[in-house]
Amino acid sequence: MAAKVFAWIDERLGLTPIYNTIFDRHVPKVNWWYTLGSASLFLFALQVVTGIFLSVYYVPSPDHAYESIEYIMNGVAFGWLIRGIHHWGASLMVLFVFFHMLRTFYYAAYKFPREITWLTGVVLLLATLGMGFTGYLLPWNQRAYWATTVGTEIAGTAPFIGDFVLRILRGGNDLSAVTLARFFAVHIWFLPAIIALIIGVHLYLVIRIGISAVPKEED
Amino acid sequence: MGAVVGLPAIGYLISPATKVQKKEGWIAVGKLENYPVGTPTLFSFNRTTVNGWEKTVNSYGAYVVRFSSDQLKVFSNLCTHLSCRVSWKEDLKEYVCPCHDGHFDSEGIVTAGPPPKPLREYETKIEDGTLFIHFVEG
Numbered sequence: 001m002a003a004k005v006f007a008w009i010d011e012r013l014g015l016t017p018i019y020n021t022i023f024d025r026h027v028p029k030v031n032w033w034y035t036l037g038s039a040s041l042f043l044f045a046l047q048v049v050t051g052i053f054l055s056v057y058y059v060p061s062p063d064h065a066y067e068s069i070e071y072i073m074n075g076v077a078f079g080w081l082i083r084g085i086h087h088w089g090a091s092l093m094v095l096f097v098f099f100h101m102l103r104t105f106y107y108a109a110y111k112f113p114r115e116i117t118w119l120t121g122v123v124l125l126l127a128t129l130g131m132g133f134t135g136y137l138l139p140w141n142q143r144a145y146w147a148t149t150v151g152t153e154i155a156g157t158a159p160f161i162g163d164f165v166l167r168i169l170r171g172g173n174d175l176s177a178v179t180l181a182r183f184f185a186v187h188i189w190f191l192p193a194i195i196a197l198i199i200g201v202h203l204y205l206v207i208r209i210g211i212s213a214v215p216k217e218e219d
Numbered sequence: 220m221g222a223v224v225g226l227p228a229i230g231y232l233i234s235p236a237t238k239v240q241k242k243e244g245w246i247a248v249g250k251l252e253n254y255p256v257g258t259p260t261l262f263s264f265n266r267t268t269v270n271g272w273e274k275t276v277n278s279y280g281a282y283v284v285r286f287s288s289d290q291l292k293v294f295s296n297l298c299t300h301l302s303c304r305v306s307w308k309e310d311l312k313e314y315v316c317p318c319h320d321g322h323f324d325s326e327g328i329v330t331a332g333p334p335p336k337p338l339r340e341y342e343t344k345i346e347d348g349t350l351f352i353h354f355v356e357g
Contacts, residue, residue: 062273146303150318153301167236174277176270178235 021207028213033107036100037206043093044195047131050086051188058138060184062177065140090132097128108219109212117205120198127195134187140180148183149175235271242266245344245351248281248293252348259284259307259314259325261296266354280304281341281352282314284325293343293352294327299336314338 010016057076059068072079101121104110110118137148152175156166171178248262259282267276280296296304296314303318313330314323322331327338342353 146318150301150303164236167239168233171235172238172268172270173240174268174270174275176268176275177273178271181271 025207025210027211030211030214033099033103034211036096036103040093040096040100041199041203043089043096044199046089047086047093048192050082050089051192053082054086055188060138060180062140062180065138065180069139090135094128094132097125101125107212107215113209114205114212117202117209120202120205123198124195124202127191127198131187131191131195134183134191137180137183138187145175148179240268242268243353243355246354248283248350248352250348251285251291251345251350254283254285254291254350256285256288258309259294261307266356279354279356282307282338283350291343291350292327293341293350295339295341295356297339297356298334299329299338300332300334305338 054072057068057072057079059065069083072083074080104118104121133148133151137144152166152169155169156162158165167173169179170176171182246264248264254260262281262283263278264281265276265278267274269275282294282296283291284294285291294314296306298305298316298318298321300316300319300321303316305314305316305321305323307313308315311322312325314325314327315321316332316334320332321329321334323334323338324330327340329335329337344351344353
């Protein structure tokens with residue numbers, strides 16, 4: 001019965017060719033370092049899910065941000081778990097994306113015909129760091145406040161445009177409610193949208209071109 | 220077409236950055252006689268600015284240093300590296316920044332760490348025994 005239902009759906013949606021294209025590809029014999037990309041993708045999905053859950057209670061306002069997180073941690077059932085996963089997942093994602101880049105670099109997998117895969121990967125790495133930077137402010141505690149003060153000041157040291165960039169980042173001269181609101185917007189909308197889109201291109205290229213083999217001595 | 224969509228979008232996003240506020244003013248930091256000679260003493264004050272829809276209260280600190288009864292300097296406690304706040308360490312006789320371990324001597328000169336410039340010195344005046352500093356950030 002189930003097979004019949006599936007066949008009916010498959011005939012109309014064409015699921016089997018999609019499955020074959022994505023999961024039934026021919027791949028060279030590779031090692032564990034090749035799992036870092038999938039691991040990064042998994043962590044991104046985990047961050048999206050836990051992030052959506054956190055947004056149920058989190059309020060991006062200086063008056064309530066800290067208290068709302070305290071409520072998530074102490075008042076909401078399993079709030080500590082959701083936030084804990086988001087917190088540690090963020091650090092892990094930066095690590096995994098970075099090691100994924102190192103693997104690609106040391107195996108020279110960025111060369112023809114995979115240049116665009118590499119370039120989109122660069123955007124993904126920077127966007128991941130941007131997620132870390134913007135997410136760090138959201139608890140609105142002392143550490144967050146001063147880390148963002150320092151981080152935006154670093155942007156401010158750029159010659160000529162530094163001061164303007166600093167004010168764009170902060171939404172004014174000071175770290176304020178405007179800063180928290182725009183960091184929140186960038187953290188939950190702008191960067192995730194960019195990351196999701198670029199992951200699409202990145203994966204399309206992986207499927208289209210296939211993955212590189214481990215370099216041999218004669219390569 | 221690109222400009223029609225792009226310019227309002229960019230303008231919308233950077234708009235708060237285009238409004239530069241002046242926070243300049245003379246601030247009374249109290250009777251001069253209340254500050255001991257020799258030891259840098261912190262005076263904290265708040266400045267309120269409007270950011271977007273809310274008033275932001277920022278606290279600042281000024282170290283009043285009386286080298287002798289008629290010689291004094293007032294330093295901002297903003298580290299010149301990346302704007303963390305320095306504090307005076309009596310045992311070291313130095314201002315120390317907690318963020319990246321910048322050190323300044325009692326004259327505000329950098330003695331160690333990454334700060335590129337000496338501590339900012341406030342212009343001062345004394346009226347009827349009350350010390351004022353000229354605040355010019357922003």
